[in-house]
Amino acid sequence: MATITIPTALRQYADGSASVALEADTVGALLRGLVEQHPTLGKHLFSEQGKLRSFVNIYVGDEDIRYLEGEETPVAGGDVVSIIPAIAGGMYV
């Protein structure tokens, strides 16, 4: 099982969970498993073409998957995968 940490900005789309543990071989499979559990997270992580959004970064441990193998980056049991979205501060409507 790998653990995905969910940032505060997106917890509202994941029933408030701070992290979710899932079984998967790659980062891409892990994220798609997460979206299966929490469908409303989908549009915040993936574009309509199914690509990871450019304002959401994914890290395995402390390394950005863009500098590993992208969504094909393998994950092992015990890995921590982090979703790090761009945040800007206090806007409120």
Place this chain on the structure above:
Amino acid sequence: MSDVTLSNEEIARYSRHLIMPEVGMAGQRKIKQGSVLLVGTGGLGSPLALYLAAAGVGHIGLVDFDVVDSSNLQRQIVHGTSTVGVAKTESAKRRLADLNPLVEVTTYETQITSANALDLMRPYDIIIDGTDNFPTRYLTNDAAVMLGKPNIYGSIFRFEGQATVFYPKQGGPCYRCLYPEPPPPGLVPSCAEGGVLGVLPGVIGTIQATEAIKLLAGIGTSLVGRLMLYDALEMRFRELKLRRNPTCPVCGEHPTVTELIDYDQFCGIVPEVNTLSNQYEITPGELAELLRSDARPFLLDVRNPYEIAIASIPGTDKVIAVDQLPERISELDSSVEMVVYCRSGMRSGRAVELLRSAGFHKVKNLVGGILRWSDDVDPSVAKY
């Protein structure tokens, strides 16, 4: 460096710095000779301005166009009750003058724009990003990269903060290496949710101030190439590696952005045009009259549950958070007159568009939301 000296008054004031060998007289003189531009004098800018002034940074520039509001004081500790209604730059300057009259403070009561950013930044050694929106973040980043200056970045949202130092001139990445593109406005969770734990910008702003003082004094290991993450709810600090993107449009090997652009457009923000025609809008005054008449409309609140606990319009018939509207639309009756509201009228405007496209033609948006309802109709309804 040798031309800057410390007076006996300064030696007494900064003595707790001077007796540390890592800072000493040499480090304190560098801090005194240093200059820092703070972009934003809000949540992050408050602790930044206070600590940089207290530390004896010789010249501090403050850029902000806003005035102090009582809702700022939960976190913007450089301001005070006595300066509510005063320009934030002026309010901060007064506080800094009391804290340390030996530092020079220059205020710029203006919005930083593509037209003035380079001129504002040029006189300063270090730029600090204490802004609260994406267009200004990209603008601050790009201008700092073009001028070859370090940009000390901090960002906050609810209980979570990020901080790092962008310094491409010294080999590190810039903000665009981290996030090449901003989120489209409709998808930014901060717009729909907002809010920030008051002490959070204190933690992140203080990290930024620490990095500024270290850079000026030339000591320690900076956050260049590392993104510091802070989760206040879990009380956890983490650190991620940041790499320079060789294809970065601003700091990469072949930059394509070589002058400042229109950052509102880049961030997908279009000048506020009213997409709803008047037919689909109602003012608080008109709604109040309707609610007193026999033609009482169905009143739908599209805010989040925790907002309902703060304030509501009396007589609300139903609450469905705007995010849930698409899946719960079947709970609504398109044959009845309906008025939709939220805090400011933004989310309810989106809700009305969504309802119209789903075949609801008797639906209106309450212009100005609860805020204007409180102003125009019922001041006993709290504004938040």
